Amino acid sequence: MLFAHWITIGRKVIPAPKSDSPAVKQGVNEEMRHNKGSQFVKYVDVAGGGVDLEYLNSHVINYTPKTVHQGITLVSTPVLAPILALRSDFVVNVSTLAKKVALDLEISLILIESVFHDLDNVAPYEIEISGTPINRRMYPDVTMLLCNNLKSLQVYLESFEIAAAKVSLSINSNKLGLLSIIEGNKKGLIIYEYRNGTLNFVLSHTKHIKLKKHWKGILEEEFLQSQKFKKGDKKYVLSMFPYPSGRLHMGHVRVYTISDAIARYYTLKNGVPSFQPMGFDAFGLPAENAAIERQESPSKWTLKNIEMMRSQLNLLGLTFNWSDPPLSTCDPENYYKWTQWIFLKMFKEGMAYKKTSCVNWDPIDCTVLADEQTTRYSQDLYDGLNSKELVDWEDIKEIQRNWIGKCDGINISFAIENEDDVITVWTPDPPSYIHSGIAFIALSQHHPLAARGLKVLMNPISNEQIPLIVIHNDILFHNGTDAFMGIPELSEEHARICRENGLSLKSPIFKDSKIINSGEQLNGLSIQEGNQKLKDWLISRQRYWGTPIPIIYCKKCGTLPVPEEDLPVSLPDVENLNLGIAKEGISPLSKIENWYKTTCPKCYSSDATRETDTMDTFVDSSWYFLRHIDPKNDSELIDKKLSKENMPVDVFLFDIGVSPVQEPFKQLIVQGLVKSKSYKVKSSGKYLLPQEVEDPLSTEPVKKGTLEPLEVKWEKMSKSKHNGVEPTEIIEKYGCDMTRFLILADVSPKSDRNWSEDSFVRIKSLTSRLWSLVYQTLRVQEVESTKEPISEHEYKKQLADLVDARNYYFRHINFSFGTNRNLAMVISRIHGLLNILWNVDFEIKKNSGEFQRTLGTAIILLSPIAPHFCSELWFGLSSNYVKKNTDAFNWNAPLFQQKWPSIDLDYSMKIKILKNNKPFINVMVPYSRFQSIRTKEEALEICYYEAVLNFTVKLSNEEIAYLREKKAEKKKKKHALSK
Structure with missing residues (x-):
């Protein structure tokens, strides 16, 4: 052999040394001494995993002893054999005639003296001698090439009494396949077993595991390549990013499998990879508490968990678009800098402010909890729920309506005399405030100002003092409120309170349409739309692990926003947090003096301090769908062009000019819980x-x-x-x-999933049947039927049944994928399609293009759910061992480069016309016409044309009369509009 080690590393062919190089001379002479009669040798890159066939075809070495063609690699580079075998892409054919050996290295020469010591770490192989497969376990050492040169290989083979008319050896990488024969650039387990005579009719569980391990790397490589080169109208499929707890749970498995199946569906349907980004909602109390327990920094704990969970997510075969590094809300430069920027914009608009209020204190996590609240846009939020853009949101819209509530009143702010603070009161009857006198303001005992002993407030219209009292009967307060106006003219209960507290009964402000008892100026009035349910949302938390609030306090200048150019306000590095600080209701940041002490951005005083509370995590997770689009932009939150191109999100699983759309999500899927028996x-x-x-x-x-x-x-x-x-x-x-x-399986994504492995039996039945159908497709190519052939009539009937089944099941599966997202129904429909395929005759399976088309369609339709399994099935169906009887597919392309199936243009579709909400007319039309229907009027027009004018559909006189009537109505309406 040429060298004692493996040849070449990297993706580029290494320039050859000069022809007079001693290494080259020695290598060539050694090779020629043992290989007299060799015609040529080709060298290409192998260890890097890529073979340039164009380069290969244009570079052929023709040589005689002591000469070498310039530009071709003859460089010896030691490489570990198992690693090379797994990453390389090569086939070696060794032909022996009698006792002479000739080399023909068709793709790469990399074997030689080295020995594969661990067969389990080496890519699989097959050896054929005179067309007869040699079992791996019979002659394991043959594949190890225990030889220093070809002569010793020849001797070795002869020791097994192999005369060797022809010996073919292939060593295949993960890129090429599992266990297979020489088959171009693609290999699969099913073909190897078929050619080796070991292909089993039944799909074993072990094979399922092997298939996933094999195809995982191939599909990942295909996905990465598709991201680089394919452009077009991508679908944006977004799932809620997880909190990095360090371990997946079955809820994660469900939501991300749903998301991935939908993304793969759109990739096939549109021919462009879907955009399915992923990151981590990394801030929060659990990380801080876990870090305290382990006496390590929350940052280190979180980043460690991110890596762990990313590797776990990788086990599911998901086509996530990961940024590098992964998007994380705890990243100061790439993420929470822009959370702080959003806060500053809200602060500027008065939408973020600090005030005294009653809070929910969590004694376990030592921080406040928020009511989900905001008032300024409550009516817009409520009205927005009626938007036609919100597809399949009915359940969510009802929840939102109940949560937001109608804007059924106003909020009125009453000033506290000689103070900047106010008390806000909601009233369901705004006119009562104007037309009736206010005798008192009542506070709940739970109101934060109830204990201060305040006696009066100022009426913003009349500028009069209004008595302030505290009432301990919570029943008197409207739902969710802690203050109300006492108007005795409108309420006997209010009159009773006045009498009990010795208060006078106020007369109306308006009398005979004229204002009385009113102040000269009305500029103290502060009234805004409001409701009793929706309130301000408390976002501050007295904890360390969160986005710092970008506010500075100066004794001279007051409360100031951090200048945008100074963002981000980063958290200080802390190795060990003191839980005792948080238990006092004080943020740990308040004890880090060199962090919270700062300079005032306005007067430059050094006595200024930072806000030490951090933001609740909901603020971080409220905008991540935008940052996914442009995760490394350091000059703005998102490039406006990219935002316009990619928004809104097409499918989501649970205005300051940044987003081009008001509603960021086209469709929302709220998946049910995953439950188990307790x-x-x-x-x-x-x-x-x-x-x-x-x-x-x-x-x-x-x-x-x-x-x-x-x-x-x-x-x-x-x-x-x-x-x-x-x-x-x-x-x-x-x-x-x-x-x-x-x-x-079994339930729609929106329903709760009662986890049971009993479903395995049904799923096993489906996968085994599909495997067996591909197996039959291979087997029928080389055998003849022993049964009597079916009649021509039966043959045509079965073909027609296949056509009908393919179209029928496709349109239902396509609807389940693209409209109602019921993936359990996809699996169920595939079952039905396989039943039709299973029962067709032997001759149809062997010779019918329709059978191949229907089987291929079934594999493609199932592939978004089971990508690895279906890739193996596709390889078997598209292999050279199956005679192609249809051009419906690109047989030379891998599975996820196939086109999504479609309904035949001549397939009959039914238009149903209702009369008085009951079925009245059914008209069958070809899909070529059906697909153009967008409105009820267009459907009636087609029915009228087919039944009345074209006579392709036979209807009763009553039905025809109805169509004529509708046609006349349309004509009359059109005539009226023209006038």
Whole structure:
């Protein structure tokens, strides 16, 4: 052989040394001494994983001893054999005639003296001798090339009594396939087993695992390449980014599998890769608390978990568009700088402010909790729920309506005498404020100012003092309010309160349409639309791990925003947080003097201090869909051109000129919970582990040992309930695609999923049947049927059934993917299509293009859900061992470069016309006409044309009369409009 080591590393061919190089001379002479009669040798890059066939075809070495063609690599570079075998792309054919050996290195010469010591780490191979496959375990050492030169290989083969008319050896990388024969640039397990005579009719669980391991790298490489070169109208599919807790749960598995299936669907449908970004919602109390427990910084803990969760997400085979580094809300330069920028814009507009209010204190996490509130845009928010752009949002819109509430009143601010503070009162009856006298203002005992002993407020219209009283009866206050105006003229209860507190009954401000008892000026009036449900949203938190609020306090200048050019206000590095500080209700940042002490940006005083509270995480996660589009922009939140091109988000799973659209999401999918069975002792309420239950499948399970009766419920998975399922264990047990099947099957994404591995049996039936159909497609190519051929009539009928089934199931599956997102129905419909394929005759499976088209369609339709499994099936169907009887596909392209199927233009579609909300007329029209229908009027027009004018549809006289009537109405309406 040429060299004692492997040849070349990297993607570029290394320039050859000069022809008089001793290394080249020695290599060539050694090679020629053992390979007399060789015609040529080709060298290309192999270790880098890429083979330039164009280069290969244009560079052929023709040489005699001691001469070398310039520009071709003959460089010896030691490389670990297993790594090279996994990354290289080559085939070696060795032909032996009698006892002479000739070399023909068709793609790459890289073998030689080195020995594969660990077959399990080497890419698979196949050896054929005279067309007969050699079993790997029979002659394992043949694949190891235990030889220093070709002569020793020849001797070695002869020791097995191989006369060797022809020996072919292929070593295939992950890029090329699993276990396979020489087959161009693509390999698959199904073809290897077919050619080796070991292809099993039944798909084993072990094969599922192998398929995922094999195709994962290939599909990832295809995905990365598609991102580089394909441009066009991308679909933006966004799922909520996770909190980096360090481990996935089944809820993650569900939402991201749904998201990925939809993204892959759009990739196939549009021929352009979908945009499916991912990042991490990294700030928050759990990270800070975990860091305190472990006595390490929240930053280090969070970043470590991000890497761990990213590797776990990778197990699911998801086509996420990761930025580098991954988008993270705790990144000061790439993310929370712009969260602070948004805050400053809101502060400037008066939408962010600081005031005294009653808060919800969490004694465990030592911080305040917020009511979900904001008032300024409440009516716009409420009215916006009626937007036609909100597709399939009905459940969410109802929740939002109840949460926001109607703007059914006004908020009035009453000043506290000689103070800057105010008390805001909501009233459901705005006219009462103007037309009636206010006898008092009542505060709830829970109001933050109730304990101050205030006695009066100032009426902003009359500038009179209004008595202020505290009432301990919460029933008197409207839902969610803590103050009300006492107007005794309108309420007997208010009159009673006046009498009990010795207050005078005020007369109306308006009398006989004239203002009385009014001040000379009305500029103290502060009235705005409001409602009793929606209030300001408290965003400040007395914790460290969050976005710092960019505010500076100066004794001279007051409250000032941090200048935009000084953003971000970054968190200081802290190795160990003191929980005791937070328990006092004080942010840990308030104890870091060299951080919170700063210079006033206005007067430059050095006595200024920073705000030490941080923002709640909802602020960070409220705008990440924008930053995903332009994650490394350091000059603005998002480039406006990119924003216009990519917004709004097409599918989301749970104005300052930045976004070009008012509603950022076209469609929202709120997936249901993933639940599992919990077992609780009825007497004590203690939750048990499943292994503590005697016969968990019993209708009346009991606790082991004590036989205490148990309560069994389907509940959200939880550690405390001992009913969680570890995703990594499921993936390891069933494989990636089977896990995706299991989480999507049986129920729609919007419904709760009661996790049960019982679904495995049904999914196994589907995958086994599909595998078997591809197996049959391969087998029928080389065998003849032993049954009597079916009649011509039956043959045509079965073909027609295939055409009808393909179109019928496709349109329903396409609707499930693209409209209602019911992926469980996709799986169910595939079952139905496979039943039709399974029952067609042998001759149709062997010779019919329609059978191949329908089977290929089924594989493509299922591929967004099971990408690895379907890629293997596609490789088997598209291989050279299947005679192609249809041109419906690009047989030379991989699965995810195929076009999404479509309905045949001549396929009949039904138009249903209702009369009095009951079915009245059914008209069948070709899809070529059906697909153009956009309105009810257009549908009636087509029906009229087909039935009345063209006579292609037979209808009753009553039905024709109805169509004529509608036609006349349309004509009359058009005539009226023209006038």
